[in-house]
Amino acid sequence: MNLSWVNVSDLHLKLNEKYGKPDKDGINTRLKKKLSAINEAVNFALDKKVNFFFISGDVFDRINPPEALRRLFIESVYPIINSNIHLVILAGNHDTNGKEYSLSSEGYSTMFTLVKTPKMITEVNGNLSISDLDSSPGEKIALLPYMTSYSEYKDIECDVLIGHLHVEGATWGTSQLIPGNPLSLNNIPKAKYYELGHIHGHQWIKNNIQYVGSLVKEDFGEIDERKGFVYTEYTNGEVNTSFIEVFDNMFFIIKVDKDHDDISYYNLSEIMEGDIVKIVPFGSKEWIQSSITAISLKKMLLEKGAGFVSIEPVVEADTNISLESVYSIGDELKSPSIEDEICQYVKDKNNISMKETGIEIFNKVKSLQA
DSSP states (O other): OEEEEEEEOOOOBOSSOTTOOBOTTSOBHHHHHHHHHHHHHHHHHHHHTOSEEEEOSOSBSSSSOOHHHHHHHHHHHHHHHTSSSEEEEEOOTTTBSSSOBTTOSGGGTTTSEEEOSOEEEEEETTEEEEEEOOOOSSOOEEEEOOOSOOGGGTTOEEEEEEEEOOBTTOOOOTTOOOOSOOBOGGGSOEEEEEEEESSSSOEEETTTEEEOOOSSOOSGGGTTOOOEEEEEEEETTEEEEEEEEOOOOOEEEEEEEGGGOOGGGOOOTTOOTTOEEEEEEEEOHHHHHHOOHHHHHHHHHHHHTOSEEEEOOEEHHHHOSOHHHHSOTTSOOOOOSHHHHHHHHHHHTTOTTHHHHHHHHHHHHHHHHO
16 A cells, blocks of 8 residues: 555644633634644645545544534635545544544534544555454554554554554653553554554654644643644555644743742743743732732733733642742643642542533633622
8 A cells, every 4th residue: 555644633622722812703712723733734735645634533622512613623624625635533532422422413424534433444456445443464554543442453463553542651741631541552453653642742652653642732731842743654564754843832831939029020032922821920828919020921921912821829838849849941830720620639539530520610610700
């Protein structure tokens, strides 16, 4: 087989993106950034005239997203649908509960292939075909959606495996919750090359396992990560692959404490239009309540054109740790927001299913208090 493809992953689209705000059209600015990044990948695929455009799971952040969001997604990939490129979407853990699927409605069924069970790409009489994964001989590319177990397929051999799964050796940021335990390569189909979604950080494991990573940054846990998609050429059993970076706004953390309680201390020159900024006042409760530096910085940044600015104070007496040990420049930030505390709690309790319920309850209470 001779073919090529573009692979994007972990879009996690949602109408109310945390680090965005409604623009003049009423569309969340961070969502627009994600759609713009999809357009970059789509245009690249069209230019290269690839055979497949893969999305390796988690198109949306939850099952059954609003129809308006589905339409925005379809619009972003429609140039692929309207071309000779085959759009293939693997179900991720955010796309399904095993019974329902985010993109399984009849209106979309003819636009792309939605992979709900393990499939394979083979060449039949000179034509590429997608069918159920089996152990038949010959070249094949396995397609694995998110599943809790692949044991019945573990003895199958393939040339390439594209999937949404967590294998041993992968690393991820502090803000990402990964359900279940990592899979041993002995318990999934054997491949010469693996190209995977699910883990948000682009990375290689050994020399033949590549995680595509989320297309753009999801949160501050990914502050220093390169973001983009993967372009792969498969020729006579040989794989040649490249990571293509997309433009994404920068994420910045500004630490404010009583020793630097003056806006003139802070250099904001690196922060550009559209960038995401988190201001972290750190100190006693009394100082945080009396200081206006964080508020002044937020006003200046918004006037400068920052895409989103939040103020998330940390009360020193509640942490028993120093400012430097928690908020070093470049470190992954453990945010004190309620949403992140809920995430950490359910991670500690090993009950990921509680996460969305907890955040939903919190947001409901917050809306009633507004």
